[in-house]
Amino acid sequence: MKVIKYPQQKDWDSLVQRPHLDVTKLNDTVKKILDDIKSNGDKAVYQYEKKFDGVDLDSLIVSDEEIKEAETLVSNELRDSLVIAHENILKFHQSQLFKGEKIVTSKGVSCWQKSIPIQKVGLYIPGGTAPLFSTVLMLATPAKIAGCEDIILCTPPDKSGKVNPAILVAAKIAGVNKIYKAGGVQAIGAMAYGTETVPKVYKIFGPGNQYVMAAKQQVSLHEVAIDMPAGPSEVCVIADQNCNVEFVAADLLSQAEHGIDSQVILICTDENTLYNIEKKVDSQLQRLPRKNIAQKTLDNSKFVLVHDTNEAIELSNKYAPEHLIISTDDYESLAEKVINAGSVFLGKYACESAGDYASGTNHTLPTHQYALAYNGVNLDSYNRKVTFQHLSKDGVRSIGKAVVCMAENEQLEAHANAMRLRIKDINSSN
Template structure:
């Protein structure tokens, strides 16, 4: 890790900058796969499944028998944990329901707003070294609550053509009916364009590697909406002398083990804490199964020493982390200073893992500094807000002349005429 002591504010932008990845060749590959899928549908998808996932498939949709097999073979203890997490995620997201607004802006001018579900949504669930069955719950649960009619889930199969059993179990618990054995860029293309087997969706959700992220960005230009831009996962921990260095090290490692491009940042007012955390990192890292991933991530980590808590929070806001852990005894006043973060964890017991799995909040969050402008996935992500207005004759009298004047001064005379005709009709009664 790199220790940076008392950096000047002019240095913050450089310190918080994410690593640059040359994506020129990556986008060439992604565009080629997407073009093939758009033109050739299922046959192209199955070709790339064999090439990239080493699975020779005769069909793409998961059968009822495969789901039953997964449920039978998933340990009961894990199923119970999935059900507990699902219940908490459902409770938190149900509480986000929008009840609508209805107001009269002028006499005779009534405006209101309704929340309407997106009819068709696609969920991408990564497999590979870490099959993210928890992400199924995070995406499918609010989609079901919102009332999305078609929920399409894609996840890569193994070489035997089977999706991870825990992913299928979580999908069943969350209420997903349409599951497809498709991974990577080909999954994004299938959902964006539609194939003989896979329906086209209106919005795609879910994390993935750099190829998946690039594919989402490409298809979002003309074909489908996406949840948010994204990069490698990241955590920022704010700590001081009251923090538990054992917990802080564990929190940094829980993020670092995602992959070599994951980022961890520790901000503290205590130099002594840094030394304690360094020792803990070494001892905890030694026994981690994914320690090689974590080592590479930690090599690029940054420990930033600041003068006081206010500076710590200002630096965190400049970084705009995906996950922010305020691991101090005085977390309440610091919480009020948060301006940019995907999800915030308060106090020494609120580890990121809680939010990743079972507290109820969503773990699909903005990375790469996008927390300055984006929210994490929530119930509204699966809905559209549609506005309505009704004007009575009184409403025309209230705002009609103002509309005419504004349209005329924008040189949009057809706009003016649409109102003038109504005013004249009322005046001639």
């Protein structure tokens, strides 16, 4: 960890930078794979599964038999945990249901919005070093609430051609329609373009490494919508002299173990506390199974000493973290000052792990400073708001002249004429 004491605001831009790969080379690699998937469909997917996941597949489809087998391989304790998490995610996202209201804007003019689900959505679930079965619940549950007709899931198989059983059980609990064995860029391409086996979707959701994120951004230019631009995971913890240093160290490490391109930031108002947290991080790190991954993440990470919590929240807003943990005495007042963050955890008992798994909020969040302009996945992510309007004769009388005047002044005569004809028709019938 790099310790930075009392940085001046002019240096904050460098503080909030994230680690990243050479995207030029990355984007070229991704484009070649996507072009191959677009041209050759299933054949290309099979080839890349062999190349990247080291598996010769007979079929891309996860069969009903495989799902039944998975249910026997998952412990009752894990299944019960998945059910509890699903129920909380369900409750929280059901509270976001949209209720449109018809508004009379002028006499004879009615306007309203209708929320319509996206018919076909694709969910990408990473396998890799940590199969994210929790993300299945986070993505599929709101899709089901929204009423999406087809919920397609792609996830990489292991070298024996099997999908992690917890992913399959979570998919069944959350209501996924179809599951396919495909990972990485090839999965994104398959859902974006459609293949002989994998259907084309209208919007793709889900986290992934920088290659997956690059693939999502590339296909979003012409083929399909995506949930958000994002990158490797990250956390910012704000701590004061009264924080629980064991908890804070654990929170930093829980993020650091995600991957070597993740990042953790500590912003602390007390120097002794900062160094105590650093010691706890070192001692807890030694006990982690994913110690090597977490250590590399910590090499990209920063411990920043600031004067007070007001300066801390200002720096956090500049950083715009995916996850923000406020472990201070004044967390309630600081919460009111949060402007840029994906998800916020308040007080010493609200660890990021709660939101990652079972509190009910969604853990698919904007990273890499995209929280400046994007929010995390929610129920609205699976819907489109379509506007409607109805004009009666009174409506034409109310706004007709204004429409004609504005259209004429924008030199759009056809627009003006469309309303002018209606005005003439109404006047002639009187």
